[in-house]
Amino acid sequence: MNVESVGAYIPRYQITAETIGDALGGFSARGVAEKRVLSGDEDTVTMAVEAARKALADSAHSRDDLTALAFATTTPPVDEGDVGVQVAEILGLSRDVEISVHTQSTRAGTRALLSALRADGPALAVAADSPQAAPNDGLDHAAGAGAVAFVAAPGDVSVTDVASYAREYPGTRFRQRGASSSEAYNATGYERDAYIKAIAGAASNLESVADAVALTAPDGSLPSRGARTLSGDVTPYHAARTLGDLGAASALFSLLAAWNDGEDEVTVLSYGDGAGADALTFTGRLDGDWAREAVDISYAQYLRKRGYLDVEGEN
Template identity: 60%
Template structure:
């Protein structure tokens, strides 16, 4: 398969602004994020993946019975052990012979899923869904958003014209310990920036043509701009400024932002701790509608929806 035939996206309706969080903590630590989306208590990577996938299927000429591959990418599976890909396939009504693969443990998981679906050479669904969580007073949580993007891979549509990958050891830029629900980082800013630019730059250098536009992983609304310095000044697209950090889904949201601005071709770059990056250049435009209708919530409501405060008012 060599093209993206259709796309779908889902964002939760609950929204909190940077100003609201800043008022609670006398400051806001997520640079470039003005507002973000917050998953409801009954939303997780599986439910968001299903909603995005439904939109991608509805916009496609392929029916559910045609899908032979489902590739799911997330850093926030709702269970530590258990095949959530099978859950998504079952809810969507995909055939029981559908090849299901789940990529996790890195924000690179979304592009890993895309590359896997392209290599499968069968009609496939790629879904990246995430809702990261940090400690309430740190930069990870201030940036953490939620959302999902689905792409249907086929032979027609926006063409995939090049792919590249690059890995280099930069441990600890972002991680979650076994048994923990919160993502951490070492807060070594220079080290994190070096990992981000070096690894992304390594993937970009392997492309046949330098990109004119890029959609990189966006842990906040600021650091993606640094990718331009290793991509010949390419225009950078991201959605973290209004959705927050959508983890494995963030480079695919960047692709949607580029399409909304009639930008083509676009190189989607997934970066993850370890560190590694995938670069996928896509030529052509697809219509994608994100329902961005929002309900603003208070900081107390935010804490409850994030699980930091239980419904009875006690601490988690």
């Protein structure tokens, strides 16, 4: 299983932990210094399209060559409706492209990538997310936005080992049917245990774990905790410090962070509350740059862009 190219997209708007902390009298997302925020005309479909276009631009394959599209998000713009078809339509993919949508778990990004890697022919995997919770909730303090896309086809990067792990942890992060905000019971030790046990369980099912590990990062603290439970002297990577919690795209942005640091062998550990985890070891490296100049916004602007304040014409 090989990856030929990658593309990433992040919104231009940014809010700092200091800005949120000053407005609320505190900031509850450990290890997050700033995060990206969707503008009024962006959603997970538009972000997915931008990331996919970048991945295709670096691929030897055209959009007409693609046999499959796998789209991952926990925050689709509609509760019912085929968002995968929307992505395919905007990209101008073939009418007979096989489309799958992966959702309801932050490990959906690796689920989508595995689907693309197992396709019969060149395939596109895209993970785009923008988690949301109540404004005074630590989940929202961490919540960022971004998208990453991969073209699965013969290339310089190979996936050499894959494993999974599943064990039910009721009450970890979830979103009720019809709700726009995620929530958790805030049993911190229990939630941390679910993360660590699932990550470690998936890793233990691999033949070996690389010295560099890229983990799902609900904040900037948990990845280090998860890495400490693994055997050997491993270096954890994530993007939460500057981008926030990227949901289904989180572990894959962590992979890009490892590649950008020069790592040629990386084990991705993707976690989804509930709980389950995927482990994938990548050999080889691509240019995973996601740099984009940031525009800092105030807390009032943040509330409008997140939909907490309804103001027409807000971008």
